[in-house]
Amino acid sequence: GINAEYMGHFLSVYFFSPMDVPAIQARLVEQLAATHVEVVDEGGSCGGLRLQVFVVSAAFEGKKLLERQRLVNAALAPLLEDGTVHAVTIKGTKTPEQWQAA
Helix, strand or coil: CCCHHHHHHHHHHHHCCCCCHHHHHHHHHHHHCEEEEEEEECCCCCCCEEEEEEEEEHHHCCCCHHHHHHHHHHHHHHHHHCCCEEEEEEEEEECHHHHHHC
16 A cells, blocks of 8 residues: 555645635635635745735725735735735735725
């Protein structure tokens, strides 16, 4: 049969690979209580993901653009630190009201 060490390596490679776009979307939804999230990986992934992010969240109510961007960056900070994400471009941050008015 297949030895356990080989199986362990197989599992770590295929099931614990760096986060993918859906996992990052889910993280933003969870961290920011976002109602709408768009994440695009524009990288030729040598290294980390290069993300474009658009987030709609009530957490942005009454906050200036810079504060909103800080919230998004804070939500992604662990992924930037461990190299999963190489760069983040924030395409937009809106409140649900701003999103519906658009």
